[in-house]
Amino acid sequence: xxxxxxxxxxxxxxxxxxxxxxxxxxxxxxxxxxxxxxxxxxxxxxxxxxxxxxxxxxxxxxxxxxxxxxxxxxxxxxxxxxxxxxxxxxxxxxxxxxxxxxxxxxxxxxxxxxxxxxxxxxxxxxxxxxxxxxxxxxxxxxxxxxxxxxxxxxxxxxxxxxxxxxxxxxxxxxxxxxxxxxxxxxxxxxxxxxxxxxxxxxxxxxxxxxxxxxxxxxxxxxxxxxxxxxxxxxxxxxxxxxxxxxxxxxxxxxxxxxxxxxxxxxxxxxxxxxxxxxxxxxxxxxxxxxxxxxxxxxxxxxxxxxxxxxxxxxxx
Amino acid sequence: xxxxxxxxxxxxxxxxxxxxxxxxxxxxxxxxxxxxxxxxxxxxxxxxxxxxxxxxxxxxxxxxxxxxxxxxxxxxxxxxxxxxxxxxxxxxxxxxxxxxxxxxxxxxxxxxxxxxxxxxxxxxxxxxxxxxxxxxxxxxxxxxxxxxxxxxxxxxxxxxxxxxxxxxxxxxxxxxxxxxxxxxxxxxxxxxxxxxxxxxxxxxxxxxxxxxxxxxxxxxxxxxxxxxxxxxxxxxxxxxxxxxxxxxxxxxxxxxxxxxxxxxxxxxxxxxxxxxxxxxxxxxxxxxxxxxxxxxxxxxxxxxxxxxxxxxxxxxxxxxxxxxxxxxxxxxxxxxxxxxxxxxxxxxxxxxxxx
Numbered sequence: 001x002x003x004x005x006x007x008x009x010x011x012x013x014x015x016x017x018x019x020x021x022x023x024x025x026x027x028x029x030x031x032x033x034x035x036x037x038x039x040x041x042x043x044x045x046x047x048x049x050x051x052x053x054x055x056x057x058x059x060x061x062x063x064x065x066x067x068x069x070x071x072x073x074x075x076x077x078x079x080x081x082x083x084x085x086x087x088x089x090x091x092x093x094x095x096x097x098x099x100x101x102x103x104x105x106x107x108x109x110x111x112x113x114x115x116x117x118x119x120x121x122x123x124x125x126x127x128x129x130x131x132x133x134x135x136x137x138x139x140x141x142x143x144x145x146x147x148x149x150x151x152x153x154x155x156x157x158x159x160x161x162x163x164x165x166x167x168x169x170x171x172x173x174x175x176x177x178x179x180x181x182x183x184x185x186x187x188x189x190x191x192x193x194x195x196x197x198x199x200x201x202x203x204x205x206x207x208x209x210x211x212x213x214x215x216x217x218x219x220x221x222x223x224x225x226x227x228x229x230x231x232x233x234x235x236x237x238x239x240x241x242x243x244x245x246x247x248x249x250x251x252x253x254x255x256x257x258x259x260x261x262x263x264x265x266x267x268x269x270x271x272x273x274x275x276x277x278x279x280x281x282x283x284x285x286x287x288x289x290x291x292x293x294x295x296x297x298x299x300x301x302x303x304x305x306x307x308x309x310x311x312x313x314x315x316x
Numbered sequence: 317x318x319x320x321x322x323x324x325x326x327x328x329x330x331x332x333x334x335x336x337x338x339x340x341x342x343x344x345x346x347x348x349x350x351x352x353x354x355x356x357x358x359x360x361x362x363x364x365x366x367x368x369x370x371x372x373x374x375x376x377x378x379x380x381x382x383x384x385x386x387x388x389x390x391x392x393x394x395x396x397x398x399x400x401x402x403x404x405x406x407x408x409x410x411x412x413x414x415x416x417x418x419x420x421x422x423x424x425x426x427x428x429x430x431x432x433x434x435x436x437x438x439x440x441x442x443x444x445x446x447x448x449x450x451x452x453x454x455x456x457x458x459x460x461x462x463x464x465x466x467x468x469x470x471x472x473x474x475x476x477x478x479x480x481x482x483x484x485x486x487x488x489x490x491x492x493x494x495x496x497x498x499x500x501x502x503x504x505x506x507x508x509x510x511x512x513x514x515x516x517x518x519x520x521x522x523x524x525x526x527x528x529x530x531x532x533x534x535x536x537x538x539x540x541x542x543x544x545x546x547x548x549x550x551x552x553x554x555x556x557x558x559x560x561x562x563x564x565x566x567x568x569x570x571x572x573x574x575x576x577x578x579x580x581x582x583x584x585x586x587x588x589x590x591x592x593x594x595x596x597x598x599x600x601x602x603x604x605x606x607x608x609x610x611x612x613x614x615x616x617x618x619x620x621x622x623x624x625x626x627x628x629x630x631x632x633x634x635x636x637x638x639x640x641x642x643x644x645x646x647x648x649x650x651x652x653x654x655x656x657x658x659x660x661x662x663x664x665x666x667x668x669x670x671x
Contacts, residue, residue, distance in 0.1 A: 030650040032463060037650035038557035058648060063557065115348075119364065121462055205349075207370070207379065207566050209593075211648050214561035227598045236577055236590045237380040267648035269369060269563045271349070 001127050004052040004102055007168035008074055011100050012047040015072050021098055025060055026050040026074035033122050034110035038063055050074070052168075054108035054127050057150065059263035061086060061217040070096050076104035078152075078261035080161035081294025082217040085257055088297060091220060101164025103172040106145070106153035107262075108132065111271055113148050117141060152262035152275060154178040162295055185280035199244070199277075205270040206243045208236070212274055213250060215267035218257050225249060251277035256285045256303040257293050317499070320492035320506035321513045322483075327490070331358035334413055334502070338451075341375060342415035343368050355415070363485070366461040367418050367640060371569035375414055376425070376446045377432075379566075379591045383442065383576070388583030400583045405442075408449045413502065416455040420464070420640040422478035423471045424569035425452065427634055429478075431572060442589075451498045454479040458520045460528045463641030465654055468531025471638050473524035474517075486516035493517075531639060532657040538628050540664030545625055546617070548663045554656055555616035557649045558595075564619070564643040564651075565593035570636050573599065594618045620656050 012024040028039035028049045036055040041047045052074070060073055061082035075083060080101060086092040113122065113134055123136040132148060134141050146154070155178035160171045187195045210226070213219045226234045226246055234249065235242035251274075258278045265275055285291055289302040322330060334340055340355040343362050350365055352372045386400035425447070432443035457464070457473035466472055476482050480499035484491040491513045494500050565571045575592035578585055592599050595616075600609040609615045627636035637653065644652050 031652035031655060032644060032650070035650040040553075040556050062559070123462075205347075207562075208591075209562035209566045210596075211559065211561035211563045214559035215648055227596075235579060236575065237579075237588050238590075239380070263648075267559070267561065267563075269567060269646040269648075 001052055001054070001105075004168050005050070008052055008100060008102070009047045009050050011166050011168060012041055012050055012072065013044050015098060016041065016044045016047065020070070021072040022069035024050065024072040024074070024100070025063055026100070027052065027056045027060075029053070030055065033125055034108075034113060052102060054106070054132070054145070055110065055125075057107050057109075057263065057266040058215055059217050059261045061092075062215060062263070064097065065091050065217070065220045067096075070098070072098035072100055074100045074102060075161055075164070076102045077156065077158040077160055077162065078104075078259045079217075080163050081158060081259040082261060084163055084294040084297050085259070085301075086217060088294075088299070088301060094297070098166070099161065099164045101161030101167045103161070103167065103169050104153075104156070104159045105172060106149045106156065106159070106176055107266075108145070108148050109150045109266075113143070116143065116148070149176075150262050150266065151273070152260045152265070152279075155180040155183055156260070157292070158295075163297070180279075181283065183279075184283040186276065188280065200240060202273060202276060203243055203247050204240075206247070206272060207270060208238070208243065208246065209269060211267040211269060212264035212272075215263040216254070217261075217263070218254050219250070225253075247274065247277060251281055254278050255281045256289070256291060256301045258282050259294050317494040317496075319509035319514060320494060320503045321489050321509040322492050322506050323489040325488075328358040330506075331355070331361065331415070333505075338411045338413050340413050340415060341372070361415065363416070363455075366457075366459075366464075367421075367642070369642065369646065370567055371421050371424065371640070371642065372414060372417060373421075373424065373428070373569050373572075375412075375450065376443050377428070377572060377574075377591075381442060381589045383587045383589055385586040386584060400585065407445045410449075412446075412450045413453060414450060415453045416483075417452050417479065418457060418640070419454055419473060419475040419477075419479070419482070420466045420469075420471050420638040421569045422452055422454050423466075423475060423638045424478070424640075426478035427570055427631065427636070427638070428572055430631055430634075451480045451502050452478060453499075453502070454482045456482055456484040456517075456520065456524070458485055458524050460524055461641070462529055463644045464528060464639060465531030465641060466639035467525060467528050468534060468654075468657075469635050469637050469639035472521075473528065474521040484517040484520055486513050486520065489513060491517040532654045533661050534624070534635070534657060536661050536664035536667075537624050537635075537657075538633050540625065540660075541667060542621075542625050542629065544667050545660060545664060546621060548660070550659050550663065551613050551617045554620075554651070554659065555613040558612060558616045558651055559649060560595045560597070560612050560615060561648065562591075562593035562595050563646050563648060564653075565595055566591060567642040567646050569638060569640055569642075570623070575599070594622070620653070620660065624657060624660055 008026060015021045024041040026039055027036040029051050030037050034055055036053050038060060041050055059079055059082055061079050087094050120139055121136045122134055126133040130145050132143050132145055154176055156176040157180055160174055187198050234245045260279055291302050341352055342355050343350050343365055344353040344360045346353055350368050352368055355361055382405055385403050388400060432440040460473050476495050480496045482493040491509055492503050492506055494503050573592045573594060574589050576589050578587050601607045609618055623636035
């Protein structure tokens with residue numbers, strides 16, 4: 001991790017000194033342990049605040065949207081795929097972006113660490129190789145990295161950036177080793193009633209904060225469907241019907257576009273496992289269209305194109 | 317008011333007795349999460365925790381609350397005139413006790429009382445009814461966590477504002493600080509506190525206040541010039557990584573903004589109040605199309621100016637923050653309110669004094 005941090009800083013410094021970009025968008029150490037936060041370095045001095053740790057969760061591609069300046073962005077596999085997606089959708093201009101690619105070893109889930117150490121106040125986390133040492137007043141615990149990785153990182157299919165202008169480390173194994181097809185849709189084997197029950201139970205704690213939507217680089221509509229009033233597609237109350245509608249519609253809006261970056265689950269203050277929706281949809285997209293989002297800027301995402309002879313047998 | 321004492325062995329029967337007459341709510345475990353919920357037996361209650369992720373404010377200010385509803389006229393007399401009849405919602409049927417409220421959350425209730433019930437014209441009956449029918453039993457913090465900063469926000473780990481009773485864990489018993497008439501009534505059956513328990517509680521308070529991590533200085537905020545602070549140059553940088561989601565607003569014990577909507581189906585409708593957030597562009601959008609908080613920076617600035625400049629101006633110096641630290645833990649991009657307050661106070665400290 002330290003090597004990546006150093007290389008990111010070197011690259012950022014060079015880009016800013018040479019005036020190739022107006023700012024470098026990366027991460028800096030968070031104000032509390034087990035967090036890193038998005039950081040915009042605008043001067044060569046500021047690059048020393050950039051870092052790369054196992055807590056660089058979220059998706060920086062989100063913060064590219066709407067910017068009119070020239071930005072260098074630190075991007076691992078999933079984030080680079082979202083940048084491709086944003087280029088496909090006309091939200092980002094390739095020439096205005098310098099991608100500092102980071103082959104990724106997977107991000108950590110602070111909630112998994114907290115669950116292993118109930119009641120303990122974590123003061124420091126050291127990532128060394130395959131292990132993570134978590135310490136605080138009166139305790140120190142060494143945990144294998146694989147035990148505390150974020151769910152989506154364990155089944156990552158593309159850990160190396162798919163586009164980049166600079167790479168800050170040697171390429172890593174492309175996949176994380178988990179079996180995505182096996183875990184992508186845990187409710188597939190359920191009958192409809194059980195599936196509905198599981199879905200409702202999963203989202204029963206949703207507080208409609210919209211962190212999932214706001215963290216997601218796919219969600220950039222000027223007026224989100226939940227804010228439309230004429231007609232009002234979705235109510236604003238905590239009624240299960242309204243909560244369900246929000247999540248079903250949002251998931252379908254992400255169809256054929258979602259890179260399983262996990263920013264939604266990382267952002268959710270209630271720890272809702274909402275990837276159950278999108279990872280099932282993406283599994284279907286892979287099966288029906290043989291398509292993986294964000295791999296190729298010239299590809300046409302299946303939900304955005306049609307042919308007159310597309311199958312219609314489902315239209316009754 | 318006389319302090320009482322309650323041995324831990326007696327807590328179970330104390331709670332069971334209350335349950336006979338009133339509904340009891342406290343932090344409980346639900347699906348491996350610590351949440352505010354209904355207590356059916358004393359065994360449900362958790363005593364060893366820092367704080368819940370969501371505040372207990374929805375006990376008085378539910379996230380979705382029906383304010384009134386309408387039924388069709390012909391429901392009543394069988395004829396078919398057009399129109400609807402408004403029906404008031406029933407008031408709270410049964411009295412309640414909230415157990416193990418942290419002092420920070422209790423101070424938030426104290427503050428929100430002043431906002432929801434300011435005067436005759438702004439008396440919120442929905443808030444007031446529930447408050448009147450609820451007794452608040454607090455649990456003092458003996459071991460503040462690293463994200464707490466209540467001592468910088470006019471509060472403290474053993475503070476009493478907003479509470480009817482404050483429980484202090486002194487080992488094998490709780491000191492029961494009786495603070496109001498409601499508290500006196502609830503604690504009537506308990507024995508008077510012994511001097512040892514009283515002394516141990518004092519020690520716990522001192523220890524807790526000493527071990528709290530130092531928070532931001534706020535000395536210059538109250539007297540700062542609002543417009544200068546509003547136009548300070550650091551707001552763009554503070555707002556740069558904000559996602560404008562609603563996490564900070566929804567977990568905050570003092571945030572109270574809301575939106576009212578009518579949901580209508582023919583002649584049947586209901587008027588619902590839902591939590592809203594200044595983080596949303598829609599919150600301040602005018603029907604004309606103008607939006608006074610048009611940019612993300614405007615909205616982020618609004619949050620901090622409201623809590624640390626406008627509220628103290630209007631509420632005799634009281635901040636709109638109680639230092640519970642939830643937003644620090646839950647913000648998806650780790651924007652730290654303590655750092656923003658530091659920026660604001662430093663800026664205010666260096667502002668030229670107006671001549």
